[in-house]
Amino acid sequence: MVYGVGGNPSDKRKGKSFEERVQSWRERGYTAHFMTGIAWGEYQDYFTGEWDGKWHLDEGQVERGGDTIWHGRMVPYIVPTANYLKYIKEMHVKRVIDAGIDAIYMEEPEFWARAGYSEAFKREWQAYYGFPWRPQHESPENTYLSNKLKYQLYYNALKDVFTYAKEYGKSKGMDIRCYVPTHSLVNYSQWQIVSPEASLASLDVVDGYIAQVWTGTAREPNYFNGKEKERVFETAFLEYGSMESMTAPTGRKMFFLTDPIEDWPRDWVDYKNNYEATFTAQLLYPQIADYEVMPWPDRIYEGLYRVSKDSEEKAKIPRHYSTQMQVMINTLNHMPLSENTVSGSHGISVLMANSLMFQRFPTHDGYEDPQLANFYGQALPFLKRGVPVKTVHLENVSYKETLKDTRVLLMTYSNMKPMSAEGHRYLAQWVKKGGILVYSGRDEDPYQTVTEWWNSDGNTYQRPSDHLFEQLGIPAGAATGEYTYGKGTVHIFRNDPKEYVLKKGGDQQFIQVVKDLYERNSANSLIFKNxxxxxxxxxxxxxxxxxxxxxxxxxxxxxxxxxxxxxxxxxxxxxxxxxxxxxxxNLSRVVTPSTPQVLASASRIYEEDITGNSYAFVCRSPLHTTNVMRVLLPTEPRQFAVVDPEGNPVSDVRTSWDASSHTYFLQFENHPDGMHVKLDW
Incomplete structure (x- = not known):
């Protein structure tokens, strides 16, 4: 995946053009795709006027105090104006397609919640709403309107750019695929960033997503049992889950990102432990088997980071970690789709909506949602007890697949609002057929009264939940308690979900009620485990x-x-x-155990050749890394040979035979041009 037409600094120092960089990968046997940022990038020629003779730094995203939000030197986060999109199409997308690339990734459509004060944004406001800009800090309604516009601007931007890419590609006889690498809705909401997220799945010019989940997003602290701390595995599990559920009903392609380090400088021990946590989390989604691995390989192999938490010594990636990382990544080549499910009680889901991103900044009327506690307050009490809780997107409830496997749906409007009335009808139909809905909310946050569909155009509901409850035959402002609708049940808690996690033991009643509802009229218990x-x-x-x-x-x-x-x-x-x-x-589940095969390796295997008494193959992996492999054989080899790409025998090879598993262990230095291995028995 070649990044940016202008590349990154290491490419520029070598003086390579974009086309030369693409060709260099093709010569190595790779299929080249293209990625660049849609909200930021090496677009200095646009901002400094080199492209059209006009200065465009006023199109950066600007905070209340007048400061531009920068992604890098002379690289602001961008308000995606029509002129900027024209530049992206003409100077980047067209050139990429002309170079023969047929897959384009426009990453991170991001508008900071704290932004919204630039002249460019004010112009977009006037054009979209038809009335002059309003400062978002002055009222909850202004904040809501501001974030809705940010959301819409990047929705329109991607639609525009991808439509152009597909049409231009078609004019050249090419089928261009367009993808959006994006953080999860969980993360953007927690980091106070607005992005189109789930709505993009309805665009026919979007072919899929990359779920950008890694240590940097998953280590964001959250609350559980009264304690705020990093919970990397649990957060990653919920992030990957929100990305999977965002696209599963629509059938769009989903790649999971996995990254062995992160943007923030830490130590190698920290990176290793958290990589295992996020890597495991992604593998627990057995219906996803496509991955983006090792983004920014230069920083992974060449970056200098602390050797331990308490040390000031910095070093390149330790050999043991690069070896482990390459074993993990090469395992993904063989990771199958599976109909198996994660152990535990299934059927508990948490409802999400894109408007989770709209209420995060600034704070109004003293209402706080610390570290997205209203979301985690519904999810962590179950996940921490070994229940593989899922997320469901309100935008997707019209798809029959969305709620198919949900028995109990947990929801609140304390941290989000429904952007249309339509979803309530589908939720009511689901309950009527036997679904169980648990609503937690005081409905007192300052966004309850923003001018929206539930209180305008003839609607006079005080709160969006009143409209939902009306669909369910429940009176407006209904008190805590249980209600019946058709074959289903609604339980209302007049607590905001954050109350379940901000205090120690705050989730006890919530957990017990959900457990009782889950087990009612069912032979299945809600199993808690660790x-x-x-x-x-x-x-x-x-x-x-x-x-x-x-x-x-x-x-x-x-x-x-x-x-x-x-x-x-x-x-x-x-x-x-x-x-x-x-x-x-698990060696008891080897496929075709009578066939010699590499079961695990820190390299990729090519050109396998099996005879009656020998097994040969070529293995490729980066320079200056150590290869390890475990090979299944019918019997212990009587001899082996490892030969480098120039045909020279390699003498520094460690081997061992494990008779119990019939596996042979080899260790030697890697080479990208391929080491030739032959085993005879």
Whole structure:
């Protein structure tokens, strides 16, 4: 995936043009795609007037105090004006398609919630609303209007750019695919950024997404049981889940991003532990098997980071971590789709809406939602008890697949508002057929009274929930309690969900009521435990949760290969402690166990050749990294040979035979042009 027409600084120093960079990858056998930012990028020629003779720095996103929000030097976050989009199409998209690239990724359509004060934004406001701009800090309504416009601007921007890309490609006989790499709705809401998110799935010019979830997003602290802290695995699990559920009903393509480091400088131990957490979280979605791996490989292999938390010494990636990372990434080549499900009680979902992003900044009338606690207050009480809770997007409830597997739907309007009345009709139909809806909310936040569909154009509902309740045969402002509608049940709590997690033990009643509702008229209990486990082809994937009444370790019986250990040991059993995760190759589930094969490797395998008594292959991986592999063979080899790309025998090879698993371990230095391995028995 070649980034940016202008590239990054390391490319420029080498003097390579965009077309030369693309060709250099093609010569290595890669298919080249293109990615660039839609809200920021190396577009200095636009801002300084080189493109059209006019200065455009006034189109940056601006805070209340007049400061531009910068992504880099002379790289502001952008208000996507029509002129800017014309520049993107003419100077970037056209050139990329002319270079023969047929897949374009426009990443991170981001408008900061704290922005909205530039002259460019004021002009867009007047054009969209038909009345003069209003400062968002002056009222909740202004904030809501401002963020709705930010949302719409990037929706329109991507529609415009992708429409052009597809039409221009068609004129050249090419089928251009267009993707949006984007953070999750969970993360953008928590980081106070506005983006089109789920609405893009309705655009026929959007072919899919990359779920940009990694340590940097997943380590954002949240509250549970009265304590604010990082919960990287749990947050990643909810982030990936919100991305999967955003597109699952629409059938759009979804890639999961996985990144072994993050933007913020930390230490290598921190990166490794959190990479395992996010990597495990993504694998627990067995209906996704496409991934973006190793973004920014130069910073992974060449970046200098602290060797440990308490050390000031900086070094390049340790060999043990690069080896482990490459084992993990190459495992994804073989990660199958699976109909298996994560262990635990299924059917509890949390409702989300794009308007989660609209109420985050600034604070009005003293109403706080610390660290998105109204969302996590519904999800973490169950996830932390080993329930694989899902998310559901209000924008998708018209698709029959959306609520198909949901038994209990948790929702609130304390942190979001319905952008149309339509969703309520679908929710009411779902309840009428037997669904269970649990609504938590005091309905007192300052956004309840913004001018919106529920209180305008003939509607006079005081709160959006009043309209929902009317559809369900429940009186407006109904008190705490249980209500029946058709075959279904509605339970109302007059608490904002944040109250379940901001105080220790604050979720007890909430948990008990949901448990009782879940188990009513059903033979299935709502099981609480301290782990999530999935069998996916030959792989065992497990995460053991901490902050749980059950502090026991989780044991997986072998024999298994531990893929998070760069020594690739064969274990009779794997014991996973609370707060840790595991990815294992279960040797009892090898596909075609009579066939010699590489089961795990820190390289990619090519040109396999099997005879009656030999197995040969070529393995490729980056320079200055160590390859490890575990190879399944019918018997211990009597000899082996490792030959480098120039045909020279390699003598520095470590090997060992594990008779119990019939696997041979090899370790030697990698090479991108391919090391030739031959095993004879």
């Amino acid at each position: 782990q999530l486990y999935l069998e996916r082809g030959p792989y065992d994937i497990a995460a053991v949760l901490d902050e749980n009444d059950d502090a026991a370790a989780f044991t997986i019986d072998g024999p298994v290969i531990d893929l998070y250990d760069p020594a690739l040991p064969v274990l009779a059993r794997k014991v996973v402690q609370p707060g840790r995760q595991a990815l294992l190759y």
